Amino acid sequence: MVNENIRSAEENLLHIYNRFPVALDHGEGVYLYDSEGKQYLDFAAGIGVTGLGYHNKELDDALKAQIDRLCHISNLYYHENCGKAAKALAAASGMDRVFFTNSGAEAIEGALKTARKYAWEKRSGRYEMIAMNHSFHGRTVGAVSVTGHPEYREPFEPLFPGVHFADYNDLDSVKALVSEKTCAIILEPLQGEGGIHPAKQEFMEGIRKICTEQDILMICDEVQCGMGRTGTMFAWQDYGVRPDIMTMAKAIGNGIPVGAFAMTEQVAGHSLKPGDHGTTYGGNPLACMAVCKVLEIFEKENIVEHVKAVGPYLSARLDELTEKTDCILERRGKGLMQGLVLTKPFAEVNLRALEEGLLVLPAEGNVLRLLPPLIIEEKHVDEMIEKLEKILA
Template sequence: MNQYIEETNNGLVHTYNRFPVVLDRGEGVYLYDTDGKKYLDFAAGIAVSGLGYGNQELNQTLKDQVDRLLHTSNLYYNTSCGEAAAALKRVSEMDRIFFTNSGTEAIEGALKSARKYAWKKGTGRYEFIAMDHSFHGRSIGAVSVTGSEAYRTPFEPMLPGVSFAKFNDLDSVKARVTDCTCAIILEPLQGEGGINRADREFMEGIRRLCDEEGILMICDEIQCGMGRTGEMFAWQSYGTKPDIMAMAKAIGNGIPVGAFAMTEKVAEYSLEPGDHGTTYGGNPLACAAVAKTVEIFEREDIVSHVREIGGYLAGKLDALVSEYDTVLERRGVGLIQGIKVEEPAGEVISRALEAGLIVISARNNVIRLVPPLIIEKKHVDEMLEKLKRAIEA
């Protein structure tokens, strides 16, 4: 395997801190490396592979689409794009959908949509309020609203007009509102920031504040959306419908695709032809993946399954906190959970990998558990057995 890694590294710029494993194939909730070693996957490609690996129905849909049409550009309609848009409208409760290639691009579209709305309304507003510890992507616009100096500082100056409030502190948000505030952007559950879930009072307060002040509410559902919290999208558990929403990751179950959506109210005063575009957005193959993924989610009632298994997982993790002094806290809901540990999370993660378990971190001391949404209780039990070995080592 080491020779294989050396060969694949030839000519590459090393911008990722990769683990010394070469993954070769997947089946269900398991991954296999080139040596045939089996790993229980509790990362799902960073919350992407909601349906796991090797779903034959989805695979056949993609194979059929390859034979029909791969690309048209957005100068023309294509059937799978329309089907995917209708599916996402249905489950997101939003009115208009714009397809992108990634979550970062979805955030860019959301920010532009908010500013265009303010411009067409003639308000002169352009500022954004974002949250501490948030993560929205790695383009200049997305980094500008990401609440971590470590991500922003090397690329300054950032997009002007961005201020940061404390997550779950409504007074902190109110203190940053000015006559130039056009939108408040937040994740209903922060993933990269440490598995921090918004309080009901906070979400309801943000929605109320936006309504009172004429500000748009942008929800980033890229990681916490698409069934992961036990709702199709996390805001739905609060009843705080955003004006603009970004999504990606699990909507295509591994095919690179994202989208931003908006209400009709925003669309009426927002993007027009020529304001925003993408060569590959709405790609027939990506959209076929979205339409089929949503269909399977609805038919199999994935969100109910997440509530059941998520509750089981939470209970087991709470017991882990009680059992080990080095496990300090459980965070999260559904199948986006985290445990805060005393030692650097990366050390536990490396030992877990040796034990045949794939987990990831969220900040320096939180182990993030975002498995495929099709896991069963037996997989939770297997994960705990391997995780305990990693904690005790």
């Protein structure tokens, strides 16, 4: 009876998560190994999480030492790791204030609440938000409310009121939705699940201009595209367009569950007050140690500079592959966040990839998404290309 219950639970999880048919056991560097010892070159990084790869000894040792000291105390008390992590993340992100969460979706929830509270503090009467079609911000109620995929929203409606959707990279469509009720505009500087679409320079600048002129808050979702992945520490920095609020998660903890939303001093001074927002586990000593150590390793090992060096090589090799492979229609992306638009069904390609020992991801529009650990080298790019040539032949 126990075995039947376990089997039933496993079948339910497979149905809910649509898991790939492989059971992973451990990792080393940029490789993962399944329970039978088969090696996989990882170009998924846990959906952009493990930027430093697997079994980074310095990070592992720091986390083990922290576990022996303290993992949780609640946010009623101060601990040194939280202050250090907040200062380091503020400096890296170009923002002023940081609030820690447990995930990217929770960071989005905090960002939305901050924008609403800012409008309330200003007594502006604003509450509506503009989001982008094909965007993805998470699966909690607030996050899915600003996610530009109707199939994700419709089963859970009515959702967060006052959300309108513009077309990504179409500034006129944004302007058409702006009104005296608009309190925030939220976007990803590089859409991930929506099909790997980088924002255009004029689009980012145009949104910033609208927000500045009309006291609307610009929210950048950097959960997937942040932490060095596009060749700058955070993607907005490449545009020179500073948001009022930004969200982050995934790679800031390299696998330890942690997220954060950050804001300018102006927003912080006119929004959340004690009691407006909270989290039991957010900013716990273990998660904050992960953030501190990850940022320390990023700086010491010049991870962002490494991405700037290897990113163009990845793009060039993918362009070569696109040119000679009939089933690839287009390559798009920045740095180590790339996508290939395919004519073959992704599910079919993915099964072949698993056979060849390669881990990849899907994205909207039948896109094969590549989010490798940021520590990959040119030899790993070559290995991936060799495998993809066989898979797509």
